[in-house]
Amino acid sequence: ETCRNTLECLLGFFVCLLCNLHLTIDEFQTYSRKKVAWICLSALNSTFRLTPDHPLITDEEYIINRAIRKPDLKVRCIKVQKIRYVWNNLEGQFQKIGSLEDWLSSAKIHLKFGSGLTTEEQEIRRLICGPNTIDVEITPVWKLLIKEVLNPFYIFQLFSVCLWFSEDYKEYAFAIIIMSIISIALTVYDLREQSVKLHHLVESHNNITVSVCGKTAGVQELESRFLVPGDLLILTGNKVQMPCDAILIDGHCVVDEGMLTGESIPVTKTPLPEMNSSVPWKTQSEADYKRHVLFCGTEVIQAKGACSGTVKAVVLQTGFNTAKGDLVRSILYPKPMNFKLYRDAIRFLLCLVGTATIGMIYTLCVYVLSGEPPEEVVKKALDVITIAVPPALPAALTTGIIYAQHRLKKRGIFCISPQRINVCGQLNLVCFDKTGTLTRDGLDLWGVMPCGRNGFQEVHSFASGKALPWGPLCAAMASCHSLILLDGTIQGDPLDLKMFEATTWEMATSEDDFHIKGAPACAMVVKPCKTASQVPVEGIAILHQFPFSSALQRMTVIVQEMGGDRLAFMKGAPERVASFCQPETGK
Incomplete structure (x- = not known):
């Protein structure tokens, strides 16, 4: 074959x-x-x-x-x-x-896909694009066994064992056979177990029921496997697993992207603005286009429509094209090893083969000149090869890899490419670029330094137990954040959460009495609690959020005081915030 x-x-x-x-x-x-x-x-x-x-x-x-x-x-x-x-x-x-x-462009997405696809378009795309599934086949044992047995090292072992049996060197031959069988069995077992776990890990992706709005069929429930790029998803309620990548076009979502980033911090997603431009939507959004995308495998923990209760998203990618599919593909098809250590190992083996060849030629010459029988000459010459290239090497390497795999398994780490473990033996230092990876969870806010009258004022320390006096800084700390209220608990970025808690304010959904005083019914409201300092406003309604952007280095909110004026609060890098200020006001 x-x-x-x-x-x-x-x-x-x-x-x-x-x-x-x-x-x-x-x-x-x-x-x-x-x-x-x-x-x-x-x-x-x-x-x-x-x-x-x-x-x-x-x-x-x-x-x-x-x-x-x-x-x-x-x-x-x-x-x-x-x-x-x-x-x-x-x-x-x-x-x-x-x-x-x-x-x-964003205008094209809203115009073409904003009302959904027709039944005919869905059927054509479904046939050509294929099902929206992430299928990971469980590799049969016989395939794993053949792949392992056909390893060049084991073929060389078979050759060596046959040679030793012909020379009645049975004890060592039997030992090598037993070691090889055990190492092959353990390797196949671990690979099979990892394959089964990966299969079960992604299997749930294919069994999700979603609501899809069609241009002619209206809203209907169907399995996620039938989704196609361009479908219009209707997101209702909370705790929704995303079965595909989708562009948010209406409403706001709070998403847990822990599956992708490893940090279970709620991320706010905003709708893609409809702009009258032919510029591609990713270029239009610059580096922050991801804030409009709901990624496959993430969990929508809160979905809010624009005061209509309906959240709409256009399917962007399906199947293995999605973020989750790309992650699974990187596991199934890892990049070929091209490390210096691997090359050096091959060179070392080639040197051993070269040494064995020289020794074999020398042995042939010596035994032929000594008049030994031809079969003895061949056996002795081949013996030199088995001495120069140790047949027990693969069994020894496999034993070390199996032991390392078991140690990784105890820490909940999957490994379906065991040969890469040896490469890790060359590492002396591992660096992480995530601030919260090696440091402890949580942080403490010591105090703030308000500013006024074109200068800094006295530092306010929260350790003293005194509430922050009412002013622009207090209003900004209470409202300029991306926190959410989920099941009665405030969740969000730890820094935002700590700053909000320092104000001793409370968060609530807009009620009827707030609505009468000027806050929209769908707005999030923050209001001072009983222990807060004397505050002249009953509460602040957060009308619109512009989430923090790493490219812009800032975040902004538009708020309205109950029965008062609308205000905008911004926080971010000092130089970015200063660029929005009028220079003459600082004199």
Whole structure:
């Protein structure tokens, strides 16, 4: 089978050189052979009449339409590392499918997908893009066994054992056989166990029920596996697992992205603004386009519509194209090892082979000149190879790897590429770039330094137990944050939470009496508690939030005092905030 595949690859190489197609390699500088499949849209004729002059076929604005070959209505596709690619008939190349085009502007997204897809569009996209699933097959034991046994080291061991048996050197041969069987069994068992765990880890992604709004069918419930790029999701309630990547176009969401970032801090997502521009939506949002995206695998812990109770999001990517799918693919298809340690190990083995070859030639000459029988000459010459290259090396390496895997397992760390553990042995120092990774949880706020009359005032220390006096600083600390009220508990960024707690204010949802005094019914309200200092306002309604942006280095809120004026509060890097101030007011 191996020889056959090699011949087919060589034949394919020469055929590709003779034709007018380009011979390409992947990002790791390796060639691969992929089977081209055909998708027949004629299968949809039982659902609706599909002809080459159908408007959904003639519109060649999107990749899906450009991939449909006319008049037979077929699509040519390949699958590479779980990602489906279709042949673009206009550009003459394979292009990734399963996500919205990058060139789409925010206005185009709102206009084209803001009211959902028609049933016909959904069926066509479902057939071409494939199901919205992240399937990880459990590798059969026999495949793992064959892959492990065909390791060059074990083949060399088999050769050595056969040689030793022919020389009646049975004790050591039996010892090597037992060690090899144990190491192979342990390796296969661990790989199988990790494969099963990974399968169960992503299996729940495929069994989620979602609400989808269609242009003609209206709102309907369906399984997440039937989602396609461009579908309009309706998010209702809390504690919703995202089955795909989606662009938020209406309403606000608070999301737990711990699955992606490792930090279970609620992140506020804002809707993609509808701007009359042809600039791609990612370029328009600059580096902070992610604040409009709900990523697959994350949990929407709170969804608020724009005073209508409806939160809408357009499906951006499905299946293995999503953030979660990309994470799973990085586990299934790790980058090839190209480390100096690995190269040095290969060079060391080549040196051993070279030494063994020299010794074998010397042994042949000595025994031939001594007149030894031919079979003895061959045995002694081959013995030199088994001495120079130790047959017990793979068993020893496997034992160390298995022990390391068990230690990682105790810490809840998965490892489906055990050979990389040896590479980690060269590490002397590991650095983390997350501030909260190695430091303790939580922080303490000692005090603040208010400013007024063009200068700093006396420091207010919270350790003294005195409440912060009412003023612009107190109002900003109470309202300029991204905290949320979930099940009666205030949650959010630890720094925001500590600053808010220092004001001794309370957070509540807008009630009827607040609404009468000027706060919208959907606004979050902060109000002073009984222990707070004398405050001339009954509360502050947070009308709109502009979450913190690392690119802009600031966050802003628009608020309204109960029965009073609307104000804007900003916090961030001093130089950024100062750029919004009028210089003449500082004199």
